[in-house]
Amino acid sequence: MKNLTFSEKLGRFTVSWIFLMLVWIAFTSTFASQELIVGVFTTMVIALLSVRLFTCCTISIFNPVKVFWMIWYLIIFLKALVESNFDVARRVLTPSLPINPGIVKFKTKLQTHYSKMVLANSITLTPGTLTVDVVGDTFYIHWIDVKTTDPEKAFTDIAGQFENILLKIF
Amino acid sequence: MSILEIIGGILILIGSAFLFLGALGIFRMPDVYNRLQAGTKATTLGGMSLVLGVGFLEPSWMLKSLIIIIFIAYSNPISSHALARAMYRRGHYPLIKDKDKEKMDAYREVVPHKTKEEEKS
Numbered sequence: 001m002k003n004l005t006f007s008e009k010l011g012r013f014t015v016s017w018i019f020l021m022l023v024w025i026a027f028t029s030t031f032a033s034q035e036l037i038v039g040v041f042t043t044m045v046i047a048l049l050s051v052r053l054f055t056c057c058t059i060s061i062f063n064p065v066k067v068f069w070m071i072w073y074l075i076i077f078l079k080a081l082v083e084s085n086f087d088v089a090r091r092v093l094t095p096s097l098p099i100n101p102g103i104v105k106f107k108t109k110l111q112t113h114y115s116k117m118v119l120a121n122s123i124t125l126t127p128g129t130l131t132v133d134v135v136g137d138t139f140y141i142h143w144i145d146v147k148t149t150d151p152e153k154a155f156t157d158i159a160g161q162f163e164n165i166l167l168k169i170f
Numbered sequence: 171m172s173i174l175e176i177i178g179g180i181l182i183l184i185g186s187a188f189l190f191l192g193a194l195g196i197f198r199m200p201d202v203y204n205r206l207q208a209g210t211k212a213t214t215l216g217g218m219s220l221v222l223g224v225g226f227l228e229p230s231w232m233l234k235s236l237i238i239i240i241f242i243a244y245s246n247p248i249s250s251h252a253l254a255r256a257m258y259r260r261g262h263y264p265l266i267k268d269k270d271k272e273k274m275d276a277y278r279e280v281v282p283h284k285t286k287e288e289e290k291s
Contacts, residue, residue, distance in 0.1 A: 089212075124247035133280065
């Protein structure tokens with residue numbers, strides 16, 4: 001774990017405090033003042049303790065341009081999730097079981113651990129692909145219906161649309 | 171029957187239909203990786219839709235069900251990835267129908283191993 005400067009720590013702490021507070025409000029489902037006061041202190045302690053471990057980003061994540069790309073990412077991701085479910089349904093219900101499985105690899109341009117995790121999770125939930133491992137910047141993907149084993153083409157087929165947006169966010 | 175109850179009921183029905191398809195996929199697929207594929211996708215959307223339907227039926231739980239949906243979307247792919255990686259390292263290699271087995275299994279360069287045919291010869 002790299003050493004963080006004080007301003008980075010402060011930014012990360014603020015971001016995780018805000019998100020934890022939102023989760024607290026969602027769980028208690030109330031704006032009663034006792035609940036909010038307890039919530040502010042509890043989430044502050046958790047954010048202080050976990051600032052080195054869990055938090056991904058500094059305060060720049062609230063930049064409107066980034067928020068726009070995050071919402072766009074969510075829309076594309078949900079579309080891919082629904083598509084992948086119909087893909088699974090089609091394969092399962094076809095009597096001949098049309099699969100041609102294999103493991104392909106490709107390289108990503110993403111740098112931070114957090115963005116790689118988001119990309120890997122998104123790939124797992126898109127049609128016909130499952131992330132087996134991430135070694136450095138190489139992704140190993142189990143593909144239920146292998147169309148190409150060439151890393152470049154596999155990259156554009158599987159991850160191209162997601163990575164373009166993630167590069168704008170992180 | 172209010173409109174919220176109808177929406178909630180439809181969402182729960184869709185969710186259980188996808189969960190059933192996921193279970194059928196786990197039953198029909200030939201090896202562990204394909205089973206994980208069917209299982210992960212269907213349970214993610216199925217579970218999300220089911221929990222959202224519960225939120226519509228009981229509107230005061232809506233925010234809690236949204237939090238649960240976020241947790242499902244985060245944890246489901248991570249668990250299936252961990253299972254797939256552990257299975258490969260434990261020695262359960264994927265079924266490959268294609269003739270060119272070397273090329274179709276790129277992960278061999280990380281975990282070197284011999285296929286059953288190579289061990290026989």
